[in-house]
Amino acid sequence: MRKQLLGLCLALVGATPAMANDALPSNLLYDASRPNKTIWPLPAKNMGELKWNDHRQDLSRWPTLSYEDKRPTAKPRKVELQGPLNGDAENGKKIAMNTQRGNCWACHVLPGDPQGGTGGPPLMNVGSWGYTDAHLYQQVFDRRVANPDTFMPPYGSNGVLTEQEIRDVVAYLQSLK
Ligand code: HEC
Structure with a gap:
């Protein structure tokens, strides 16, 4: 009964019980064990199913705000422009x-x-x-x-x-x- 009540409360506040998302990686944006992979919803032919896909670029240099991304963020860096700009x-x-x-x-x-x-x-x-x-x-x-x-x-x-x-x-x- 208690369990049912808890379930009802979760349903009411719109929370998903932890089990429901087990099939998905917990970090949707970046997974350090899968370099160059990102999760991307596939188009309608897959009914919106989420799958790991090759990303078009290496995302590993872009730290995410995900709690699971434990890589250190690059420290803010003050730089001096050396010499003339010489930009194209x-x-x-x-x-x-x-x-x-x-x-x-x-x-x-x-x-x-x-x-x-x-x-x-x-x-x-x-x-x-x-x-x-x-x-x-x-x-x-x-x-x-x-x-x-x-x-x-x-x-x-x-x-x-x-x-x-x-x-x-x-x-x-x-x-x-
Ligand atoms: C994700 C959003 C985002 C992207 C992408 C982005 N910027 Fe910005 N940029 C900002 C925001 C927001 C500010 C100003 C407020 C602040 O400091 O957050 C800013 C400020 C600036 C300023 C400073 C203006 C000033 O008055 O000093 C320059 C110049 C600038 N951006 C250039 C660029 C260039 C060039 C790129 C691409 C190489 C770029 N930004 C990409 C969000 C972005």
């Missing part, structure tokens, strides 16, 4: 628009963006804001130095973009007037 704005644009790389427009509005992201400030004319290359380089490398609570990914500290790629992105940002 065209390449920077490609990186910014590429959903597998910068994916900047997930959060920012950029020129040519079909549907601007609203998570961060629009960057349509960031090149006319008077920021130095060094400032922008730091923001893309690791914005947590400016705002410890930011959810902008630290592209440099995570090793998702190389130093040269960040220089290219900065050259692109500076070209947006």
Whole structure:
């Protein structure tokens, strides 16, 4: 009787008893024992069944917020831009628009963006804001130095973009007037 009551309460508050999800990995986003795999709902032909699939990129450099992802998060890193920028704005644009790389427009509005992201400030004319290359380089490398609570990914500290790629992105940002 007690058990039934408990079940009823769980049903009422919408909680799922632990058993029900046993078939699914507890960490849906990242499983360190399965590098390059991510769980992704398969389309309708599989009736939405969740299965481990090869992901299009190695996700292991993107720590998740999952409680099960025990890898240490890269520490916020302050960097100095060395020498002249020497960035290739065209390449920077490609990186910014590429959903597998910068994916900047997930959060920012950029020129040519079909549907601007609203998570961060629009960057349509960031090149006319008077920021130095060094400032922008730091923001893309690791914005947590400016705002410890930011959810902008630290592209440099995570090793998702190389130093040269960040220089290219900065050259692109500076070209947006
Ligand atoms: C997941 C969301 C997200 C992504 C992806 C993202 N950003 Fe941001 N970005 C933010 C947020 C939010 C802020 C501002 C508030 C803060 O610090 O959290 C910000 C701030 C910035 C700033 C600082 C503006 C200033 O006034 O100093 C720049 C520059 C910037 N982002 C560039 C980029 C570039 C370039 C990319 C891609 C390589 C990118 N962002 C990807 C969320 C994101």
